[in-house]
Each structure stands twice: as C-alpha cells, then as structure tokens.
Amino acid sequence: MDLQLDGHVAIVTGASRGLGRAAVLALVHEGVRVVAAARSSDALAELVEASPGRVHAVTCDMEEADAVAGLVDEALESFGRLDVVVNNAGIAPAGPFEDQDPGEWSRVFAVNVTAPAVLSRAAGRVMLAQGHGRIINVASTSGLKGKPYLVSYSATKGAMLRMTEALAAEWAGRGVQVVAIAPGAFDTDAQSAVTEDPEMLRRRLRKIPAGRMGRTEEFGPMVCYLASPLASFVTGATFVIDGGEAHKL
Helix, strand or coil: CCCCCCCEEEEEEECCCCCHHHHHHHHHCCCCCEEEECCHHHHHHHHHHHCCCEEEEEEEECCCCCHHHHHHHHHHHHHCCCCCECCCCCCCCCCCHHHHCCHHHHHHHHHHHHHHHHEEEHHHHHHHHHCCEEEEEEECCCCCCCCCCCCHHHHHHHHHHHHHHHHHHHHHHEEEEEEEECCCCCHHHHHHHCCCCCCHHHHHHCCCCCCEEEEEEHCHHHHHHHHCCCCCCCCCCEEECCCCCCCCC
C-alpha cells in the first residue's frame, strides 16, 4: 500500500531510542524527511548516519520551551515544510507517590504535557496556515487506566489524551488532524528492569493476553498510517497497541 508520504516532513521527539527511534526509521522508509529530537547526541548521530540526507538531528531538552518550539523552525529551515509532528518524548519515574518530590512531579508534567503542548501550538500555526497537518501524541495505556507507582506518569498521559481530543475538535474543520497512540509494554530499554529479570518478566507477561511484549517494528507502521493522507478522516481517536492488556476481561 502506498501511504503517499514521500516528500513529507516530520518532527519526532524522543527520537534516539525505543519507540521514537522506531517511528523515525519507519517514516524514513516511507520517504519522509525527519527532524529527530532527543537529548542523546550520540544516538541521534547514528540515526543520521543510517539515513543520510533524510534525518536532521537536534539535541533538545524537552523542559526548555523555546528549544521545543524551535523544532518547527528547524524543520522549515532544513527541509522547507512541515507535515507531521510525533510527540513521543516522555519520562516515567516509578515509586511510592508519598515519596515523590514535588519538583519531580513538575518535571514529569513539563516533559510529558507542556512540551507536547508547546510543540503542537508552534506546529499548529504552520499547519493551520497551510490547511493540512498531522499531530500524533504518543500516550500510554497508563493514561487509560492509572497504574500504581506511576501516579505522575499516569496523570500526564491522561492529560495528553484529553488534549488530543480537545485539539482534534478545535482543528478538524481547518485540515489538521490530532490523534493519540497508547502503547502498552514494548521490549525497549525502558523495560530493561523487567526483561532482564525472568520472574518479573513472567509476571508481566501474564497480564498481556498476547503473551508477549510488543516489538518496536510493530509501532512504526501505526505512526506511518496516522501520518499519511490516507488517515485524513481520522482525528480525536486513541489507538491502543498493547496485545490486549487494556481490555483484558
């Protein structure tokens, strides 16, 4: 299937590893040029080397609002247009809520909610002016149902889902679609504490009807479809990709 993405330009945050990296690679495979933003310059350099001329790397701290908004200028200056934003960067500190420092709570909201809002607003101005665009917010199944020991993360991902719905309703009539993806457990570095402990992994997999974690290569195609013109009637929706865990009876 031709997703009609050749020549499009996307911004992907949290692009250096895991699901963000998978999104970059999948988009590049479909002919998209990508501004890849993350904190790790070394990992970003690997993406540039793997896709010369197709990836522009930007080292970016998601707590710096000006730098986040500046990613839009990076896309326009490097590739001359902007069609897609993938708000993927996020942090998920775990632990008892009563022990969480207020500063950490604020940091989780800054990275997981404020940064996507800042980037969506900056990108939205461009997209609304040109009459088309896609914003894809990478939330989590923790935003569908709060998880113990992940209170701040659950709260931010829930906020991201409501922001998705509100923006979709506001911008749908002006050609800009806003959607969310809610991944469950994927086999990434973020899950290493689980995957490297056989007993923890066994307990974790028991919760997933599919009996396994997701593979990163299963995430990218979802991003590509939602980024494509074929999804022009899709907005405000959350696409769950979790092996059935969120809806387990």
